[in-house]
Amino acid sequence: MQGDDSAGQDQGRGRRRRGGREGATLGRLPMLLVIPAGLALTYLVAPLIALLLRAPWPRLPELLTDPTALTALRLSLVTATAATGLCLLLGVPLAWLLTQPRLPGRSVVRALVTVPLVLPPVVGGVALLLLLGRRGVLGGPLYEATGITLPFSTTAVVLAEAFVALPFLVLSVEGALRAADRRYEEAAATLGADRWTTFWRVTMPLVAPGIAAGAVLSWARALGEFGATITFAGSFPGRTQTMPLAVYLALETDPDAAIALSLVLLTVSVATLALLRDRWVSRL
Numbered sequence: 001m002q003g004d005d006s007a008g009q010d011q012g013r014g015r016r017r018r019g020g021r022e023g024a025t026l027g028r029l030p031m032l033l034v035i036p037a038g039l040a041l042t043y044l045v046a047p048l049i050a051l052l053l054r055a056p057w058p059r060l061p062e063l064l065t066d067p068t069a070l071t072a073l074r075l076s077l078v079t080a081t082a083a084t085g086l087c088l089l090l091g092v093p094l095a096w097l098l099t100q101p102r103l104p105g106r107s108v109v110r111a112l113v114t115v116p117l118v119l120p121p122v123v124g125g126v127a128l129l130l131l132l133g134r135r136g137v138l139g140g141p142l143y144e145a146t147g148i149t150l151p152f153s154t155t156a157v158v159l160a161e162a163f164v165a166l167p168f169l170v171l172s173v174e175g176a177l178r179a180a181d182r183r184y185e186e187a188a189a190t191l192g193a194d195r196w197t198t199f200w201r202v203t204m205p206l207v208a209p210g211i212a213a214g215a216v217l218s219w220a221r222a223l224g225e226f227g228a229t230i231t232f233a234g235s236f237p238g239r240t241q242t243m244p245l246a247v248y249l250a251l252e253t254d255p256d257a258a259i260a261l262s263l264v265l266l267t268v269s270v271a272t273l274a275l276l277r278d279r280w281v282s283r284l
Contacts, residue, residue, distance in 0.1 A: 083161035095173035125231025161222035176210020
């Protein structure tokens, strides 16, 4: 018992010494760093505070229940969900492929996956138009053979949103796959499970949190997409006019409505961060 008490006292003294050193370190923070850091935080937070201060709170229920706003909100929810489903369908296999050491040109493939993250969304919209438009590389033959045209349709909205959201899912799932304990897969293989069974019964449950986090990020990114959508799908009420497009158009005619719709998107962003708190924010 005395040994335990002594150990506990030593640990307590160690924590106090570390706390004292950390406090001393914090006390020596140079103001040349604190001041620009504070300005950066203010620059990020102040516009959001201004949005909340200028929000037309008394008119908010009226603005959010306007038929145009409800239509844009419903379309945004449907297309963002469909785009996330497309990202899951295509992104999980791609993420798994990126973790395979025998993949030729793996670094090049990963770089190509991340291009939409740094590419201006409007450029992505132009690229989709040149690929899938009526005279596009693939869209031209499709139109001639079937008469189907993809641009300026609800399908175009889904494709544009999936284009910008897919990298979020792929990178999230790839990170989860790399962090997964491979011993479970090796144990399944020794028990006679084939690659397909191991993937569905062992690998997928292990990386399920990463898939869920990537899906949430992709959904939020798809919901807020503007540039690629307006370029490839246009802005037709009830068909391609999503919430970001409605905000942009409302600024010209009814700024209060634009602020109200912006509050909805801000709420979604905050909710997304709350859902991913344990996975991402706690690691910062």
